[in-house]
Amino acid sequence: MSRAVVVVAAGSGTRLGIGTAKAFVPVAGQLMLARALEPLFTLASPTLVVVVAPAALLDECRQVVASVAGAAASYTAVVPGGADRHGSVEAGLAVLPDSVASVLVHDAARCLTPASQFERVFDAVVGALVDGSGVGFVPALPVTDTIKRVSGAEVVETVDRAALVGVQTPQGFPLAALRQAYALSARAETDDAGVFQAAGGTVQVVPGDADAFKITTPWDLGRAESIVRSRSGSGSGSGSGSGSSVAEQTRFGLGVDVHAFDADSPCRVGLLDFPGEAGLSGHSDGDAVAHAVCDALLSAGGLGDIGGRFGTSDPAYAGATGDVFIRGAVDALAGAGLAPVSVTVQVIGNRPRIGTRRAEMQDALAAVVGAPVAVSGTTTDGLGFTGRGEGLAAIATAVVRPA
Ligand code: CTP
Numbered sequence: 273m274s275r276a277v278v279v280v281a282a283g284s285g286t287r288l289g290i291g292t293a294k295a296f297v298p299v300a301g302q303l304m305l306a307r308a309l310e311p312l313f314t315l316a317s318p319t320l321v322v323v324v325a326p327a328a329l330l331d332e333c334r335q336v337v338a339s340v341a342g343a344a345a346s347y348t349a350v351v352p353g354g355a356d357r358h359g360s361v362e363a364g365l366a367v368l369p370d371s372v373a374s375v376l377v378h379d380a381a382r383c384l385t386p387a388s389q390f391e392r393v394f395d396a397v398v399g400a401l402v403d404g405s406g407v408g409f410v411p412a413l414p415v416t417d418t419i420k421r422v423s424g425a426e427v428v429e430t431v432d433r434a435a436l437v438g439v440q441t442p443q444g445f446p447l448a449a450l451r452q453a454y455a456l457s458a459r460a461e462t463d464d465a466g467v468f469q470a471a472g473g474t475v476q477v478v479p480g481d482a483d484a485f486k487i488t489t490p491w492d493l494g495r496a497e498s499i500v501r502s503r504s505g506s507g508s509g510s511g512s513g514s515g516s517s518v519a520e521q522t523r524f525g526l527g528v529d530v531h532a533f534d535a536d537s538p539c540r541v542g543l544l545d546f547p548g549e550a551g552l553s554g555h556s557d558g559d560a561v562a563h564a565v566c567d568a569l570l571s572a573g574g575l576g577d578i579g580g581r582f583g584t585s586d587p588a589y590a591g592a593t594g595d596v597f598i599r600g601a602v603d604a605l606a607g608a609g610l611a612p613v614s615v616t617v618q619v620i621g622n623r624p625r626i627g628t629r630r631a632e633m634q635d636a637l638a639a640v641v642g643a644p645v646a647v648s649g650t651t652t653d654g655l656g657f658t659g660r661g662e663g664l665a666a667i668a669t670a671v672v673r674p675a
C-alpha cells in the first residue's frame with residue numbers, strides 16, 4: 273500500500289477542559305476519534321491508517337478503530353503518542369512501512385474534515401511525486417477577519433490579509449522526505465508543513481474546508497455538535513432526507529463573463545473548437561462560456577469567483593482551457609460538501625453560431641460539471657458590443673446542493 277494517513281489523537285485536551293483525552297470526548301453522541309476516522313475508510317484508494325493515541329488508552333483506541341474500520345481493519349495500526357504533537361507525529365511515521373510513498377498527517381481534533389479534503393491532498397502529493405517535484409501540500413482557507421499586529425494592548429498596524437491563509441490538516445508529503453525533515457527538526461515548528469519547510473522542502477496550498485476546523489475550546493465542541501445535528505436533521509449526504517429539507521439547502525449561483533474577439537486566436541467557446549471563427553482574447557483561452565459556468569458554480573457555493581480563486585494573472589493558468597476552471601470549481605464545491613445539480617448558460621453574440629452545436633456543447637460541459645447543462649444562444653439585435661461584433665458574453669446559472 274503506497275498511501276498512509278497518520279491520525280494524531282494523543283493530546284490531553286487541556287483547553288477543552290473536560291478531563292478526558294480530547295479524541296475520546298463524544299461529539300453529538302459519537303467519539304471525536306470515531307468521527308475523525310470515518311472518512312478515511314471511504315477513500316478511493318486503499319490507505320493505511322495509523323492512529324497515535326494516549327498511552328493509557330491504547331485498548332480503547334483499538335476498539336474505536338476496529339468499529340469504524342470494519343472490513344478494512346487489517347489496514348490499521350495504533351501506537352502510543354509522545355509528549356507533544358511533534359513526538360506523536362514521529363511515533364506514527366516510525367511504524368509506516370517504507371513502501372508508503374505518500375503520507376498525510378491529520379489532527380483527530382479536526383474530526384469533521386470531509387473525505388474530499390483527504391482526496392484533494394493525496395491527489396496533490398501523488399501528482400508532485402509523479403512530476404518529480406516532491407512538494408508538500410496543506411489545505412488552506414483565506415483569512416476573513418482583519419488582522420492587526422499588536423504590542424500589548426496597542427495596535428501597531430493592520431497586516432495585509434491578502435497574503436495570509438489559515439492552514440488545516442491533513443497535510444501531505446512524500447514519506448521519506450517528511451521522515452528526514454522530522455529527524456532534522458529543532459521542534460520549534462507548530463505543524464508538519466513547518467517541519468518540512470525548515471528542512472528545505474517546498475509546501476503549496478490546496479483549498480481547505482470550513483468543516484475541517486479544529487476543536488480546541490468548549491465553543492468549538494458546541495459548533496461541531498450543531499453541525500452534526502444539522503446534517504442529520506437534513507439527511508444530507510444520505511439522500512434520505514425529506515424533499516423540503518434538501519430543497520432548503522439548494523443554492524443558486526450566477527456567473528457572467530465577456531471576452532473581446534481576437535482574430536489571431538483560435539476560437540474556443542463552451543469547451544468546443546470553432547475552426548475558421550475569430551477567437552477570444554484573454555489570459556486563458558478566453559472561453560467566456562466556460563468561465564461564466566465556473567463563476568456560477570463558485571457563487572452558488574459562496575466560494576468567491578474565478579479571478580480570486582484561480583488568479584487571472586497566475587502564470588499557472590496562462591492559456592488554460594475552460595475545463596480547468598470548471599473542474600476547479602467543482603472540486604471547490606466538493607470541498608465545501610456541495611455538488612452541482614444543474615447549470616444553464618446563455619451565449620450572447622453574433623458569432624460563432626451555437627445552434628447546430630448546442631447538443632455537443634451541452635455534453636462537453638456536462639461531462640466536466642457532472643450534472644446536466646443547458647445551453648442557449650441569443651443576439652442583441654445589433655445593439656451594444658455584442659451587436660457590433662466586438663466581443664462575446666455569456667451568462668450562466670448553477671444550482672448546487674449538499675453532496
Ligand atoms: N496531539 C497528539 N499528541 C500530543 C499533543 C497533541 O497527538 N502530545 C494531537 C491532538 O490529539 C490533536 C492534535 O495533535 O488531534 C492537535 O493538538 P491540539 O488541538 O493542541 O490538542 P490537545 O493537545 O489535545 O489540546 P490542548 O492543547 O488544549 O491540550
Ligand code: MG
Pocket residue numbers: 283
Ligand atoms: Mg495541544
